[in-house]
Amino acid sequence: MYANKLYFEATALLYTLSVIMILIVIAGMFASVSLWTKGKKPSLYHAINLPAIIKAFICDVVLQLQILKISFIRWLMHLCIFIGFMGLLAETSVMAFMSHFLSPDNAIVKTFFDYESGGGARILDVWGEVFGLMLLFGLAIAIIRRYIIPAKQLETISKDTVSILFLTAIGLTGFFCEGIRLTYPEYASVASYSFAGNFLAGLLKAMGLELMNYKTWVWVHAAISILFIIYIPFSKAWHIFVSPLEIVIDASERA
Amino acid sequence: MENETKKAVKNTEAEGIKASASPAETPEAVVDKNSPAPKLKIERFSPRQLMELDACTRCGECSNWCPAYDQDQRESLTPRGRATLYKDIIDRQHGMFSADTFLGKLAGKKPVTIAEMDDFAKDLYACSTCMQCHYVCPVAIDTVELWERIRETIVDIGHGPLPDQKALTINTKNYDNPWAQPRSSRGRWAKMAKKKKRIKDVPKDISKKNAEVLYYVGCTASYDNNVEEVAINTTKIFEHADVDFGMLGSKEKCCGSVLLRVGDKVSFDRISTENIQQFNDLGIKTLVTSCAGCLKTIKEDYKKVAKMNFEVKHTLELIVDLIKAGTLKLKKPVNLKVTYHDPCHLGRHAGIFDAPRELLSLIPGIEFIEMERNRENSRCCGAGGGLKSGYPDMQNLISQKRVDDALETGATELVSACPFCYQGLQVGIQAMDAPIKMRDITELVCMALSDDDEEKKPAAEAASEAK
Numbered sequence: 001m002y003a004n005k006l007y008f009e010a011t012a013l014l015y016t017l018s019v020i021m022i023l024i025v026i027a028g029m030f031a032s033v034s035l036w037t038k039g040k041k042p043s044l045y046h047a048i049n050l051p052a053i054i055k056a057f058i059c060d061v062v063l064q065l066q067i068l069k070i071s072f073i074r075w076l077m078h079l080c081i082f083i084g085f086m087g088l089l090a091e092t093s094v095m096a097f098m099s100h101f102l103s104p105d106n107a108i109v110k111t112f113f114d115y116e117s118g119g120g121a122r123i124l125d126v127w128g129e130v131f132g133l134m135l136l137f138g139l140a141i142a143i144i145r146r147y148i149i150p151a152k153q154l155e156t157i158s159k160d161t162v163s164i165l166f167l168t169a170i171g172l173t174g175f176f177c178e179g180i181r182l183t184y185p186e187y188a189s190v191a192s193y194s195f196a197g198n199f200l201a202g203l204l205k206a207m208g209l210e211l212m213n214y215k216t217w218v219w220v221h222a223a224i225s226i227l228f229i230i231y232i233p234f235s236k237a238w239h240i241f242v243s244p245l246e247i248v249i250d251a252s253e254r255a
Numbered sequence: 256m257e258n259e260t261k262k263a264v265k266n267t268e269a270e271g272i273k274a275s276a277s278p279a280e281t282p283e284a285v286v287d288k289n290s291p292a293p294k295l296k297i298e299r300f301s302p303r304q305l306m307e308l309d310a311c312t313r314c315g316e317c318s319n320w321c322p323a324y325d326q327d328q329r330e331s332l333t334p335r336g337r338a339t340l341y342k343d344i345i346d347r348q349h350g351m352f353s354a355d356t357f358l359g360k361l362a363g364k365k366p367v368t369i370a371e372m373d374d375f376a377k378d379l380y381a382c383s384t385c386m387q388c389h390y391v392c393p394v395a396i397d398t399v400e401l402w403e404r405i406r407e408t409i410v411d412i413g414h415g416p417l418p419d420q421k422a423l424t425i426n427t428k429n430y431d432n433p434w435a436q437p438r439s440s441r442g443r444w445a446k447m448a449k450k451k452k453r454i455k456d457v458p459k460d461i462s463k464k465n466a467e468v469l470y471y472v473g474c475t476a477s478y479d480n481n482v483e484e485v486a487i488n489t490t491k492i493f494e495h496a497d498v499d500f501g502m503l504g505s506k507e508k509c510c511g512s513v514l515l516r517v518g519d520k521v522s523f524d525r526i527s528t529e530n531i532q533q534f535n536d537l538g539i540k541t542l543v544t545s546c547a548g549c550l551k552t553i554k555e556d557y558k559k560v561a562k563m564n565f566e567v568k569h570t571l572e573l574i575v576d577l578i579k580a581g582t583l584k585l586k587k588p589v590n591l592k593v594t595y596h597d598p599c600h601l602g603r604h605a606g607i608f609d610a611p612r613e614l615l616s617l618i619p620g621i622e623f624i625e626m627e628r629n630r631e632n633s634r635c636c637g638a639g640g641g642l643k644s645g646y647p648d649m650q651n652l653i654s655q656k657r658v659d660d661a662l663e664t665g666a667t668e669l670v671s672a673c674p675f676c677y678q679g680l681q682v683g684i685q686a687m688d689a690p691i692k693m694r695d696i697t698e699l700v701c702m703a704l705s706d707d708d709e710e711k712k713p714a715a716e717a718a719s720e721a722k
Contacts (some may be wrong), residue, residue: 031351032309036302038349041404043303045559066393070316120480153315155330157339160313239312246310249303251394 014222021226028233032242049255056251061244074140082240085167087131088174092225115190120167125193128178133196136171139164141246159236166228173221175200180217184212271668275688288370293412297349299520300404307396308342311335314337315610317388317398322635322640322653323381331378334388334398340375341405372394376414379406381649384516384640386603390631399604400469402640406518416517424519427526432474442504444483445490454490461501461537468493468500468573469565471538471553474509475674481681482674488697489545490568495704496575498542506533512552519643524560528551531561545570545697547598548639551605569601570584571672571696572610580615585703588620593699594666595623596657596680597633598673613674622656624664626693634660636671655682661691672696 059065068075095112102109110234112120142164145151179200182191191198204210232238297305318324330336344367346352352359354366379402388398411413416424423433431438445457461469471492474485493500508530514523530553534542542565544550554567577583595615601607608630615623628634636688637643637653644701657680669684669691671677683691 027344035345035350035399036305038297039300039302039305040298041301041304043301060393060395065391066395070393071389074314077411094293151315153318153331155313155315155318155335157313187617236313239394242306242310243312246303246307250397 006123010222017222019225021230024230025233028230032233032238043249046253046255050250052251052255053248055231056248059246060247060251073145077138077141077145081136081142081167082138084131084133084135084138085173085240088128088135088170091127118137121170122190122193125190125197128174129194129196133175135167138173139168143168162231163236166224166231169224170221173224177214177217177221179204180212180214183212184214214219241251260631275337286369288373289368290371291354291366292372292414294348295345296406296411297345297408299407299411300682304397304401304404305345307401308338308345308403310394310396311338312394313339314393314709315663316391316393318390320387320632322383322385322387322637322656323649326649326652327381327654329378331375334383334392334396334402337379337382337402337405338396340378340716344372344375352644362641372409372412372414376409377417377659379409380415380417380517380645382421382640383599383637383642383650383653384634384636385599387599387632387635390603403518406516407520408518409517410520411516416519416641419515419644420641421435423513423644424517424522427509427511427513428522431526432478433509433513434474434478436478438505440505441472441477441507442502444472444486445504447500448483448487448490453487455494458490459501460504460506461539462503462506462533464501465538466499466501469534469537469542469543470500470570471510471513471544471546471549472502472507472550473544475678476545477507479674479678482677482695483693485545485674485677485697488695488701490575492570492574492583492697492704493700498577498582503533507661510549510552512548512556513641515552515556516639523556525561527557531557531563535564537565539565541565541573542567543570544568545672546675547601547605548675551600554605559652569605569607569610569672571614572607574697574700575614575617578614584642584705585618585700587703587708587718589618589699589702590620590622591668591699592622592624592666593668593670594626594661594664595629595696596626596636596661596671596676597630598668598671598676599633599635599639601672603631604632614700615695620703621699624666626660628660636676636679636683638675638682643679643682649678651682651686654679655687656683658683658687658689658691662689666691668692668694668699670694670696670699677697 064075064079069076098106098109098112104110108120111118112124115121127137146154146156146160146164178194178197181187182194182198183199183204191201201210204212228237232240269699278404311334313335315333315335318330324332331340334661335549347354347359347364347367350359352362352364354360354364371693382402384399384402387397391398392398406415426435427433430436434443442457445454448454449457458470470489472486472489476482476489508526510530511523511526514526516521542553544553544567548568548569551571557563574583578585593615595611597603597608597611601611603628615621626633636657637650642653643650658669669680671680671693672695674695677693677695683689684691684693
């Protein structure tokens with residue numbers, strides 16, 4: 001049963017690609033950090049102020065209230081992209097860990113991978129839907145602000161466009177995979193948990209595209225995701241890691 | 256008001272805003288502009304600063320607020336554009352994919368040319384280092400520190416500062432002031448003021464007679480006849496409140512702000528070290544200055560050079576203390592409609608926003624009206640960071656914008672607490688022929704002092720003064 005749920009099937013190719021991805025990401029991060037370490041002047045002039053760091057982390061990194069002060073729509077856009085991407089990354093990471101490092105008989109694995117052994121799988125379905133929609137909603141605002149009704153202060157270079165394209169492709173192919181999965185009859189009873197995916201499945205069926213090769217599309221989704229993760233340290237998306245660091249350092253220094 | 260601004264600047268609009276001259280236009284720069292530029296000294300940065308170049312999310316909020324970009328809409332003038340361009344230069348010179356590495360050649364990276372570096376340098380100096388970009392940056396990049404370090408690396412390789420800025424740094428090194436005035440005439444304003452009975456006495460030479468407070472006058476108030484009122488009024492207030500103070504007179508040296516702002520760090524280190532040594536040896540409790548630029552430099556930048564054994568205050572902070580202690584009484588109503596301009600170096604750089612407003616509230620009779628852009632979001636007058644000398648036309652336009660802000664309040668007096676802002680805003684007022692008077696905050700305090708001193712004056716002296 002559920003032979004088509006192949007997201008994290010441990011194949012040699014997936015492992016190889018993952019290792020290559022991690023090595024390139026580490027190399028990219030090393031390239032950036034080694035450039036930073038060429039700076040020889042002190043970075044900090046004051047003792048580390050932990051309360052200021054915690055406050056800045058909660059307010060300005062997680063909740064991004066500093067953006068809300070400037071503009072609600074920008075805050076909504078960035079928060080949706082940020083939380084959406086992080087939520088999907090967390091889901092994928094947890095699922096990958098469970099399927100690769102825990103025994104298939106493990107109770108947790110059963111809970112999250114077998115619809116008949118608990119509610120875990122349903123939770124993951126809803127999780128993926130909510131965070132996936134958040135990501136796409138945020139990206140839709142970004143695309144409108146940048147390309148359709150350009151905001152005055154935006155100046156687009158290739159790095160901006162490439163990052164948006166990657167994220168949009170990840171989001172869309174993710175939902176497409178889910179739609180294909182739900183066209184298979186064995187998932188009919190749980191399809192409602194993946195509400196957007198189910199809607200897409202309906203469209204695919206209406207177009208006569210049901211029962212497409214799910215595995216192929218999962219690989220397309222995985223390949224785009226891997227390429228984007230490789231791209232992160234060389235791209236604008238590097239700010240996902242660097243900007244929070246700058247925010248907390250500045251908060252500590254000015255406290 | 257916008258129309259008035261536009262009218263007043265028609266000449267500059269017609270010609271476009273130009274730098275005083277490009278570094279490449281200097282005679283010694285007759286070189287092949289397409290040859291590789293010298294490598295920048297990346298070690299001048301802290302790891303954090305190099306990280307900041309990666310931290311910019313390119314959201315462009317800075318461009319909404321940048322006073323230079325407001326006048327000249329070129330991306331390279333925005334903090335975002337500057338960070339992007341410099342990151343590219345650094346990557347091509349020092350990164351894993353730099354132009355001289357195998358990987359860089361594989362990636363098609365080209366060496367940074369002299370022409371590129373020149374273009375970057377010109378735009379780099381079109382910045383008043385007002386720090387507005389830091390306050391609006393969602394990532395809180397410490398922008399001005401970053402710009403100043405970048406300027407240092409540009410000065411290292413001879414591509415900065417701009418010629419007119421360079422003249423100021425050479426003067427500072429040769430005369431200990433940017434205005435090429437003799438050291439001996441630094442205290443001339445005090446002698447003249449004493450002669451005209453504007454002050455009771457020339458402040459004592461603190462290097463000879465101890466005092467609790469050193470009044471650090473600064474170069475602009477010492478030498479500029481139009482701004483010496485700041486020094487005279489400060490002295491008058493201190494005399495009135497019996498403050499135990501003195502000044503250094505001809506032994507006072509420039510704080511070095513002009514050097515640091517345009518990137519001459521080597522000279523700044525020398526002058527700041529000498530100053531700190533001199534100040535520490537005086538045994539003072541407090542150093543007071545009426546100049547926001549000097550305050551920022553001595554209070555914020557000097558502590559990165561060496562330890563200081565005294566506190567640093569702006570004059571208006573000391574005046575508030577004196578009023579609260581009951582030593583200084585402001586009795587005479589000053590019936591003026593006033594708006595206050597936060598100097599960038601006093602407000603955003605040193606965090607002093609409340610004290611000037613508190614002082615204005617303590618002056619009887621004053622009707623204080625805030626400009627729409629105030630405190631952290633106060634619009635810069637454009638005089639700082641070498642912008643006034645490097646891009647005088649742009650400074651003029653920026654200043655007019657600020658005067659517009661002031662006129663919109665309906666105030667008749669535009670008050671600030673910095674001789675440099677005084678000069679900078681005066682440029683705008685004159686260009687627009689605006690119906691508003693520029694005043695330093697010390698002038699208002701003096702106007703509110705009791706008439707005791709005036710009453711004591713012999714009638715002949717008062718008549719002579721009036722004449």
